Amino acid sequence: MVNCAVTRASGSLVSSRASTAPARQQYCGVTRPAAWNPAPAREAGAAASRQLRMSVAAQAAGNGASTKPQRATAEGKKAILDKVDCFIFDCDGVIWRGDSVIDGVPETLDMLRGMGKQLVFVTNNSTKSRAGYLNKFTSLGLNVAAEEIYSSSYAAAAYLESIQFPKDKKVYVVGEVGIQEELDLKGISHLGGPADADKRVELTPGMLLEHDHDVGAVVVGFDRNINYYKIQMATLCIRENPGCMFIATNTDAVTHLTDAQEWAGNGSMVGAIRGSTKREPTVVGKPAEFMLANIADKFGLRREQICMVGDRLDTDILFGKNGGLTTMLCLSGVTTEEQLLSPENSIHPDCYMDSLAALLEVKKEPVAV
């Protein structure tokens, strides 16, 4: 049985091999590129974040420093717009809910672009590739460029590339077409995914499911057609293939698949494989650091120039806080004001608003940018 020690780094889970079997050490020991090592940046980022949080919260409140999350005031919003050059937006719950654009979002994005802000759209939903999301943005009438989109499907492929996933190994996908499309773009062989959607297991006496011994990683993303065959296949690969990695695009508990209610998220799919393997996954989506390092590098931004806008405390806001970013919570998604302000919640954004459209208020008065 595979034996990986797990260490938590910057909100992400990174597996480090503690196996006694030398053959298993070939590629399960995750070697992170220097730029990706979050430790020094995290310490500096945390200090900057603390300082920034105090100043922005004080501005947002219009009074002295406060530890309680503050509803953003006009003054607070202006202070953030003055300070920040790049906004990273979560998608589901901030830009759209299901397939409906949230009121006022197009106008707010136009306003921010007009101010010269860099906009980046980050989603933990792995069902689509970046190209798939570009189509979604376009079909919703939102003018977004391909290079402004980061999906957790892309993060999974980029992560495997970053650790030099061996060319002769394959990925077993529990997930949808988004992960497959991104793996294809990186030239990484894969199996599973939609092709296994209709597979059924007949548990007749002596039944044994054969699995592919060349699978070196199992990637688990949101999968509306998850079934027992896929769970068993992922389990066999992780438990029986030496060094096989377990990668999760995200572990979100719930998601807004429809406007009407919250639906079980990828956390439920990851949980099934975690349960059968007793292994912790390497998480590549929010709140892991991987995408943030990539975005900051790509646009040449310092973290204090970036504001993370999200609707979820344990992914979006934690992602921003771990990374030393300014953080803004929108109540247009999964988090209610009551949950945010509850004494049980310890993840506090710098400020919060009903929705992104609340930023339009700054249009009423000229803002120096």
Ligand SMILES: O=C(CO)[C@H](O)[C@H](O)COP(=O)(O)O
């Ligand atoms: O994949 C998911 C389902 O588990 C996510 O919960 C969800 O869709 C997250 O999207 P976003 O990061 O845009 O809020």
